[in-house]
Amino acid sequence: KQEVTQIPAALSVPEGENLVLNCSFTDSAIYNLQWFRQDPGKGLTSLLLIQSSQREQTSGRLNASLDKSSGRSTLYIAASQPGDSATYLCAVSGGSSNTGKLIFGQGTTLQVKP
Amino acid sequence: NAGVTQTPKFRILKIGQSMTLQCTQDMNHNYMYWYRQDPGMGLKLIYYSVGAGITDKGEVPNGYNVSRSTTEDFPLRLELAAPSQTSVYFCASRDGLSYNEQFFGPGTRLTVL
Numbered sequence: 001k002q003e004v005t006q007i008p009a010a011l012s013v014p015e016g017e018n019l020v021l022n023c024s025f026t027d028s029a030i031y032n033l034q035w036f037r038q039d040p041g042k043g044l045t046s047l048l049l050i051q052s053s054q055r056e057q058t059s060g061r062l063n064a065s066l067d068k069s070s071g072r073s074t075l076y077i078a079a080s081q082p083g084d085s086a087t088y089l090c091a092v093s094g095g096s097s098n099t100g101k102l103i104f105g106q107g108t109t110l111q112v113k114p
Numbered sequence: 115n116a117g118v119t120q121t122p123k124f125r126i127l128k129i130g131q132s133m134t135l136q137c138t139q140d141m142n143h144n145y146m147y148w149y150r151q152d153p154g155m156g157l158k159l160i161y162y163s164v165g166a167g168i169t170d171k172g173e174v175p176n177g178y179n180v181s182r183s184t185t186e187d188f189p190l191r192l193e194l195a196a197p198s199q200t201s202v203y204f205c206a207s208r209d210g211l212s213y214n215e216q217f218f219g220p221g222t223r224l225t226v227l
Binding site: 004041042044045048050087091099100101102103106 | 145147149154155156157158159162164170172174204206208212216217218219220221223
């Protein structure tokens with residue numbers, strides 16, 4: 001059974017710092033991995049999607065990497081800003097058929113202090 | 115495009131009551147999903163659909179029912195509400211291509227007292 005773990009559960013950094021969020025999964029047979037952002041009381045916003053054949057994806061100050069063999073993904077945020085404060089969720093899609101069902105980690109809550 | 119819309123935004127139910135959470139998408143996506151998120155946790159899949167008339171159970175289907183009569187709509191039914199169903203419910207959709215992302219609605223916050 002696929003399990004997704006995110007460490008740390010919470011992180012507080014000063015503004016301007018570069019930071020890395022970690023995501024690990026137990027079954028390497030995935031179709032893709034998605035990183036989401038969730039603001040308090042809000043829905044999920046997709047940040048990056050990495051296909052199983054890719055190693056990384058970039059969008060602005062965000063860079064996500066994927067290492068299927070080790071079951072790990074990282075989300076790198078450069079030059080963090082207070083507006084980056086949110087919960088970040090990773091989710092994997094996989095299994096014997098590509099129905100797109102996502103298995104989520106518990107999330108990392110990030111606070112960027114001015 | 116409005117994307118994925120959900121109604122209502124908030125709802126309080128008494129134990130044993132029933133209700134339907136509505137979900138509509140205007141992107142002509144084949145795949146639709148219902149997830150629930152308990153406080154401080156990630157999301158768990160309740161039910162999903164790969165097209166009109168086709169639905170299947172996810173990880174936590176007990177206490178829920180779904181139907182998919184059109185491509186656009188995927189309602190979630192709670193028949194006998196229980197306190198354990200207090201949660202935030204998210205609907206999502208995607209097209210049929212393997213590598214495409216899921217788009218999420220804003221959620222419905224449900225409290226069962």
